């Protein structure tokens with residue numbers, strides 16, 4: 262009898278202990294209040310501009326703002342905004358300076374306002390966008406008396422792809438010197454990665470508490486880099502007196518991918534350090550490289566037929582000449598991994614957005630850590 266009573270008591274105790282734990286686990290994804298705005302900082306990866314050729318090293322940016330073909334590509338910020346049930350963040354260049362216009366978010370990237378020196382002065386580009394973002398938050402706090410608007414917003418940073426596109430472009434020696442002034446190719450990655458990490462702490466100082474940083478995709482597999490890699494191969498075999506088979510290599514340019522992985526790893530490590538120093542902030546890294554590589558290695562699993570050739574462009578890999586008219590585009594962009602020289606198609610962006618957003622049961626990949634973006638945004642994962 263006493264034993265039975267003891268067992269009952271034990272059971273009761275277990276139930277009491279288990280109940281709050283279970284409740285906490287269930288409410289975990291919504292432990293953050295739903296984000297009220299989406300602010301985006303970045304390069305051409307956050308706009309739908311096509312990459313143009315010849316790459317103009319002194320042009321303000323690869324991303325010149327408005328879409329070349331508005332219907333063909335919906336950039337990542339718009340895909341994420343839709344998941345957060347927020348309007349697509351308007352480009353900063355279209356704003357009218359009122360707090361009302363910025364209250365649901367802004368896309369500070371894709372405005373092509375990097376100033377002379379272009380994306381190679383990436384540090385300046387990042388710094389400028391961070392400054393404008395901080396001013397925007399101040400405006401919101403002053404005009405709308407929204408003290409916590411910075412903390413209630415999600416910030417997404419996506420830099421690096423344009424810098425690597427230019428770094429990897431083979432051109433005249435002078436162009437290469439502009440590409441990697443004195444630091445060399447690896448040095449540029451270190452500088453850029455450290456700048457991105459520093460910008461997250463600058464945003465923190467401006468009151469921001471939820472940040473996601475997107476890594477750079479495997480541009481060593483991008484049509485333009487593949488095409489240039491193939492040309493180098495042909496030239497080398499010619500110079501070596503080889504038969505110059507010139508067979509189109511089907512593998513990605515490893516050296517380029519190693520550079521990019523080095524950059525991504527340094528960003529991720531820097532964010533780990535920052536997370537330890539800023540415990541009241543949620544800082545997420547999303548491994549876009551991993552996601553896009555998964556698609557490139559098993560394209561058919563995700564409904565793609567063409568993982569090498571661009572959809573829009575001319576020549577081998579459709580990458581000797583970039584995309585500049587609608588007529589150049591392929592018929593089914595959704596079957597292509599790459600839209601143009603360096604940009605993935607919207608179909609790829611949509612998968613990356615889904616994998617960043619949540620890990621639903623099944624074969625879905627999870628690419629953001631330490632949490633998925635739906636948790637960062639305080640949304641349900643659906």
Ligand SMILES: *[C@@H]1O[C@H](CO)[C@@H](O)[C@H](O)[C@H]1NC(C)=O
Pocket residue numbers: 317318319320321
């Ligand atoms: C490159 O961009 C700069 C700045 O926008 C412009 O002045 C120059 O004419 C461009 N060069 C070419 C070759 O398009």
Ligand SMILES: *[C@@H]1O[C@H](CO)[C@@H](O)[C@H](O)[C@H]1NC(C)=O
Pocket residue numbers: 357359361362
């Ligand atoms: C500024 O833009 C917002 C949102 O688009 C709009 O509601 C507001 O009326 C505009 N204000 C002015 C002064 O143009």
Ligand SMILES: *[C@@H]1O[C@H](CO)[C@@H](O)[C@H](O)[C@H]1NC(C)=O
Pocket residue numbers: 608611612615643
């Ligand atoms: C992404 O997720 C949404 C919502 O779960 C789904 O409707 C859509 O088909 C997914 N897109 C891709 C490309 O898997």
